[in-house]
Amino acid sequence: DAGVTQSPTHLIKTRGQQVTLRCSPKSGHDTVSWYQQALGQGPQFIFQYYEEEERQRGNFPDRFSGHQFPNYSSELNVNALLLGDSALYLCASSLGDGQYGYTFGSGTRLTVV
């Protein structure tokens, strides 16, 4: 039973470019949340998707956008990359509203140069 899978595992981009990160939730889960984890910090909530709609959003600019597909997989897009966007991006899945916690993927390490 596959857990949460994320791709790619590592990525290097140049300032101003755009990036797309991908996530497949754990089997049986229908909700996907995205977190940004800067070096030495705890994860920060970006947004959550359920039934292909953004259900809740954290304090991130509109440069961060997402999408959820009918098979529950999700993408995180970041436009006009800044050096400060360098971080580990974690995808977490849950069943329904996530009341009992999330299952996290291993993350995508994004480096902006």
Next chain:
Amino acid sequence: GQQLNQSPQSMFIQEGEDVSMNCTSSSIFNTWLWYKQDPGEGPVLLIALYKAGELTSNGRLTAQFGITRKDSFLNISASIPSDVGIYFCAGQTYSGTYKYIFGTGTRLKVLA
């Protein structure tokens, strides 16, 4: 963004010692979770607490939900080398759906 305060920030202990760490918030939470993160991996859920005053164990791990609902504690007994990692607390909030606010982390290093 908001983060919960964890202490200590890091600690070195000898194998076999007990470990204590805590997490505090200015806000009340109805649920507290504790996660462990190994290098290059995502956080893994260790313990969930759903009621103020609750004490819950998972093997050598014991966690408590503070009675003020603004803090939580995690204890690890008889530490072993594989306990090395970063421990995060997370408080649950609800705004139409549940999301989690994470702490700043406690980095644990165990000396064999």
